[in-house]
Amino acid sequence: MNHLLQVKDLSVDFHTAQGTVHAVRGVTWHLDRGETLAILGESGSGKSVSASAIMNLIDCPPGEIVSGEILFEGRDILKMSEDERRDLNGRRIAMIFQDPLSHLNPVYTVGFQIAEMMTAHGTPKSKARERTMELLKRVGIPDYENKIDTYPHQFSGGQRQRLMIAMALAMKPDILIADEPTTALDVTVQAQILELLEELQAETGMGLLLITHDLGVVAEVADRVVVMNKGEIVESGTATQVYKAPVHPYTKKLIAAVPGEGEMAQPVGGEEPILKIEGLSKAYGAFTALDSATLTVLPRETVAIVGESGSGKSTLAKTILRLEDATGGAAFYEGRDLVTMAPAELFDLRREIQMVFQDPTQSLNPRMSVFDIISEAFVIHPEILPKSEWKSKVRELLDHVGLDASHMHRYPHQFSGGQRQRIAIARALALAPRLIICDEAVSALDVSIQAQVIQLLKRLQDELGLSYLFIAHDLPLVRDFAHRVVVMQGGRIVEQGPVREIFENPKEQYTKDLLAASPHPDPEVQAERRKARMQLEKTA
């Protein structure tokens, strides 16, 4: 049987200074008309490489296609001339990317850019504009007649992804490749975009190749799934098959690591709160980023703050830590107000409240070794530890977070993302704090690494009696980890309560929307959720 697109035994190498990297080895898969195939893998698994090979996006050198063929309607596109391939790209096979902002040219209007896609393939200008209008309407851009002549920065993230989709669909391609199309988007927007893709696929009958790291996304849209690890396909089958009965140990590990399945924590009871925030506000000029937030954190408690981008959750963290000055309200740490505290007193309190940042690549100084990074805490607060004991303490801390202490003279770039976040946690622990604020501390990490870091945080909480203020956008993650959950929207706290109450019995519409939009890794559960979501939309 002839498939629409077939990748056979594809191997791609990259020749780097450190030696040859086998990006993919002997990868074989196929895609039919009207079908959605998901390539699932973590960072570095080579999941994007075969798509790049299809679109002729691999730079050779350093890349080299060692073996294999890519058959499109029976013809090997790797043997085609550059001109033939250019003709194919965009017209027959189109692609959308993770970050729509960097793939839209900021100096041209969106109408021009979408029309250019068509004029480049020979459509007359007037007709192209007409079709652009149609497309904008189809992908759901409100007020499209006027918006057609505006620039990319005037759109929101979700709308930009819609624009990219419009551009990709301009020539009615047979295949749409979507490389992590929703990773940069909020969950509610993600649900809308995935829905749009499915609708469009049903209308046009195109084949959809979805590259993702998110099992929830796979469950939502994929018919079949291919799981990749270290450049090889470890498992393939229908989405339900792979989820229900994984064969390969890697797939099993991946599915086990998905958050949102474990037992929910019981509320921590009784004690005096360690942190008590009352009516904390922060305004930038006329814009209120944080509107009188009130919450408490008990000792040994994990309070999660969830919300979409722009909900003010990071602003809250920054105001507590005095990285930003609050414009109103108070934040009491053991009865002392952080907002009005004098610098000298604040300096002492820095020891007690620490922060772990979102992106460990950026929060560690690239020019300092791990030893320097962790021991900086002792340089700043010399009263903690005499210099002669620094080294043994750093060893101890590295042991504590599960890193090899003999690596302390290495630099951050020599570690993987998960290891870097462990270094960042070790740094926070160096001051022996009682409260750690985690600002999206695991969002940048792969699912399996995420689970490990969460385990680590839990263990440290038990051993050291820490409290966490855990800021996240990922609801399933919070479900497993937090004792209490605070939901924020547009700078305000809309709902807060014990984790069980929020997840099982949400009161606010926004919380319900958020829960409905966050995808579940089980395709059957997800199908039911989708029904529920549709219902919710109808009633709303």
Added chain:
Amino acid sequence: MTDVSPHNAPSEAPAIADAPPAYVQIARMLWRDKLALCAAIFLFIVVLCALFGPMLLEDVATKQNLRGRNAPPFDFSLHWTMWLGGDALGRPLLARIIVAAQNTMMVAAGAVVCAMIIGTGLGLIAGYSNKAGSQVIMRLADVIMSFPSLLLAVIVLYMLEPAVGNLIIVLAITRIPIYLRTCRAEVLEIRERMFVQAAKVMGASTNRIVFRHILPVVFPTLVTIATLDFAFVMLAESSLSFLGIGIQPPEITWGLMVAQGRSYLTTAWWLSFWPGLAIILTTLSLNLLSNWMRTALDPVQRWRLEIARKKK
């Protein structure tokens, strides 16, 4: 630089081997990059010339010998100091280049180092302090930049005595804005990075953030600019000498020698050529060395100098 050095932590835990001492690491990395090694050796020789040249060859270099007027180079029957030829008064060029190294280096290095230190300092303040302070410093830089640098030098040196010290001051002032603006722009970007925030959360003082976290990131850029500036300052100094307000004969610099040789360019090219070559080689060496240093200072790039080069 401080950044290359390993930690001076006491090695009480025998299990973890400390990195070899800093100078061994530097020497190894220099050995890997042969061009940078040549550059370092050449600069070392220039510095030796600058330190000891005038002491040893001052008399030879100033002694006139009218029989050797514009003597062509490569006449090996003459004294070795004449191997590169003689100048318009028969003075040996080789000896003069060696002696001139001192003044040239003093002016160029002095001006560049002063400009870099002051410019970087002000740039750090402008970048990290509040808006008002930054505005004052930046407008000051604008004022300096709006003056043609040579015009400023002419005015100042016309009023002051044209001594080496004054020359350094004038040239340094005219070069400050370059370092200042680069430094400020970089600081504005780096101060928003997350590792700076992380340091703030730990309670790091402003000094620590600026000197430990921001400066090491800015520094390689500034050093690269400084090496390029070196050549500019040498030439600026020679044009001042040419106008009669810089270093005056019988004192000599390379730039002055190039200027003096210009009238003989058609008949005796070597008068300008050799000192010109000295300027070019010095600048080139500095550039190569700064390029090497940028790699050596950056932990992410350092492996390029640490792994043995593979043969293809």
